[in-house]
Amino acid sequence: xxxxxxxxxxxxxxxxxxxxxxxxxxxxxxxxxxxxxxxxxxxxxxxxxxxxxxxxxxxxxxxxxxxxxxxxxxxxxxxxxxxxxxxxxxxxxxxxxxxxxxxxxxxxxxxxxxxxxxxxxxxxxxxxxxxxxxxxxxxxxxxxxxxxxxxxxxxxxxxxxxxxxxxxxxxxxxxxxxxxxxxxxxxxxxxxxxxxxxxxxxxxxxxxxxxxxxxxxxxxxxxxxxxxxxxxxxxxxxxxxxxxxxxxxxxxxxxxxxxxxxxxxxxxxxxxxxxxxxxxxxxxxxxxxxxxxxxxxxxxxxxxxxxxxxxxxxxxxxxxxxxxxxxxxxxxxxxxxxxxxxxxxxxxxxxxxxxxxxxxxxxxxxxxxxx
Numbered sequence: 001x002x003x004x005x006x007x008x009x010x011x012x013x014x015x016x017x018x019x020x021x022x023x024x025x026x027x028x029x030x031x032x033x034x035x036x037x038x039x040x041x042x043x044x045x046x047x048x049x050x051x052x053x054x055x056x057x058x059x060x061x062x063x064x065x066x067x068x069x070x071x072x073x074x075x076x077x078x079x080x081x082x083x084x085x086x087x088x089x090x091x092x093x094x095x096x097x098x099x100x101x102x103x104x105x106x107x108x109x110x111x112x113x114x115x116x117x118x119x120x121x122x123x124x125x126x127x128x129x130x131x132x133x134x135x136x137x138x139x140x141x142x143x144x145x146x147x148x149x150x151x152x153x154x155x156x157x158x159x160x161x162x163x164x165x166x167x168x169x170x171x172x173x174x175x176x177x178x179x180x181x182x183x184x185x186x187x188x189x190x191x192x193x194x195x196x197x198x199x200x201x202x203x204x205x206x207x208x209x210x211x212x213x214x215x216x217x218x219x220x221x222x223x224x225x226x227x228x229x230x231x232x233x234x235x236x237x238x239x240x241x242x243x244x245x246x247x248x249x250x251x252x253x254x255x256x257x258x259x260x261x262x263x264x265x266x267x268x269x270x271x272x273x274x275x276x277x278x279x280x281x282x283x284x285x286x287x288x289x290x291x292x293x294x295x296x297x298x299x300x301x302x303x304x305x306x307x308x309x310x311x312x313x314x315x316x317x318x319x320x321x322x323x324x325x326x327x328x329x330x331x332x333x334x335x336x337x338x339x340x341x342x343x344x345x346x347x348x349x350x351x352x353x354x355x356x357x358x359x360x361x362x363x364x365x366x367x368x369x370x371x
Contacts, residue, residue, distance in 0.1 A: 033112050037067040037145040037209065040134045044151045049202040050083035056205045057117060061089045066112050069119045070137060072130045081119055092116040098133050103140050135187050145209060146197045153201035154217035155180065162217060169222040184219045193269035196220045223268040223300060225307045231256050238270045242290050243368060255367045265304055271295035272304050279360065281353060286317035305332065316346040318361040
């Protein structure tokens with residue numbers, strides 16, 4: 001039997017954050033296990049880093065996470081399987097044609113049900129067609145993470161440095177990256193909003209999976225943020241579910257009936273939400289600002305905050321003194337006041353209005369309770 005405490009310690013030693021690891025572990029265990037991650041392995045990785053690959057995949061296996069692994073028929077299937085297999089790690093080699101849809105996913109699903117890591121050798125896949133196979137398989141599995149293992153550790157700029165984050169909505173394509181980013185865009189447009197593509201090294205695989213910022217190149221399509229002037233049943237459910245998932249708390253039943261809503265901002269995936277209320281003085285009050293750790297990792301908090309700043313020239317809000325993002329709030333605000341268990345923040349509030357904003361913020365009802 002594996003020493004679980006040693007495994008957990010080894011994972012944490014690679015990523016350095018219990019909070020991030022716990023969040024992603026719970027996220028990946030909450031959904032269909034086949035959707036955890038799809039990992040494409042190119043030939044140089046198999047040739048040069050087989051032992052490290054076995055170690056990284058073994059850690060995931062002992063945490064109960066079974067990625068789907070894909071390699072080409074030009075790679076040595078026995079070498080891949082043998083690198084991963086041990087007395088404690090069960091692996092199942094699967095050989096099938098996967099370029100053309102529909103792909104039969106039942107052998108993959110059965111391997112995962114039997115607690116074996118599926119290692120797919122695409123019989124119709126040469127090394128040059130590995131990305132085509134990855135695309136075809138991704139469109140059916142729709143994984144949380146699409147990972148391409150590379151000896152380079154990511155996409156590099158003209159100076160040879162790894163590019164950490166690429167937003168396909170705003171990044172200007174350099175000629176040497178154009179084909180790769182066009183491929184990524186085409187693939188992500190057919191995926192759920194939360195899916196991302198990562199290009200990383202074997203050494204950084206665990207960090208890429210279990211941290212917000214990752215270690216390699218994260219490629220994504222920046223989510224759109226929609227604004228609503230009233231709640232409906234769907235939006236009420238989304239806010240309630242996000243509060244439950246983020247804080248393990250729930251809203252009091254009267255919340256939606258008593259607030260004076262100005263606007264609700266919500267990201268496409270529903271993982272980032274801001275609720276802005278009206279104030280008698282015409283200054284907007286930010287009542288809720290909730291961004292999941294996963295959404296923080298792809299910059300959705302900044303996207304929603306930018307939307308708030310475009311909509312409101314003046315804004316104030318409060319946060320408990322132990323709120324972990326208070327330092328971030330301080331960077332956004334130009335005034336703040338600590339009072340008891342609260343800190344009140346302001347942005348562009350006129351001096352003559354600031355005392356009233358503080359009083360109003362401190363007097364507001366707490367609508368979240370343990371749940």
